[in-house]
Amino acid sequence: MRVLGIDPGLTRCGMGVVEGSVGRPLRLVDVNVLRTSSDLPVPQRLVTIEKGVDAWLDEHRPDAVAVERVFARSDVSTVMGTAQASGIAMVCAARRGLPVALHTPSEVKAAVSGNGRATKAQVGTMVTRILRLDAMPKPADAADALALAITHIWRGGAQARIDAAVAGARQTQATRRRYA
């Protein structure tokens, strides 16, 4: 299974591709941080992010995309841009029919380090160990994107399958209601 993890952001958007399966060593395929200048208008910055994500989907052909879930209570100065960037990332994946999963920062921290309140440095250290890298991926957005991809593989894509089943069941119910 090949997963693209995306740590969304307007100024820095981390993207990391990891390959592997539960119980086997994972492999780093590629990692990058998309940057857009705060001097540019937001619509242009979002288009740059869209192009960057699309280019990676073309190049790396992941089986699934894992995006960090953004909360309204996050840092107010950046949360709108982060939410918009996450929306773009989700659309890029979903319009290709790729499964998209959202993982919270504490789910990711817990998955890679066993501690839902781990520091950025701990997450970076664990990502470096898990992927057997020579150095810690930098900046933190790169390590976070890889941690998201690792989390998704280790959770076995189970959540995405549960969500799909629930959505399917709901749709069946709705169809039944319509034709009842």
Add this chain to the structure above:
Amino acid sequence: MRVLGIDPGLTRCGMGVVEGSVGRPLRLVDVNVLRTSSDLPVPQRLVTIEKGVDAWLDEHRPDAVAVERVFARSDVSTVMGTAQASGIAMVCAARRGLPVALHTPSEVKAAVSGNGRATKAQVGTMVTRILRLDAMPKPADAADALALAITHIWRGGAQARIDAAVAGARQTQATRRRYA
């Protein structure tokens, strides 16, 4: 000048097209509300919004797009979806090279009613009068989208031109610095 106003939202996304110029009667071209079911996963809902906005850009060929500016302090339960939908709307316009302007709710209220704290009903009434409609556009998201388009025309697209000039000047400065 033909403007597409977008009142972004995941559950209801208002879209209104208005044609005209400052000092002349304005004309309603079309108005609609895109709806997506909260039973569906967010990525699918965003793809539906993207398709709807793209279809309208194809059909109505506006000269500019005006999107409501979303604030982090808005209603916490819906603000993430609203921000994501606004990001999609901006990208749809910007990747076609269309100018995108953001107007705050109070700018829109002040433009159409003279009062930055006008109620939804007042905005609806004024939109109905300004466009000489037989009935108030419903739901409120439809009226709000039209109010955004009206605001944009009445501001003469001035803000977009100022933003473009500022971005241009900054870019020139950056180029100068690079080659200095």
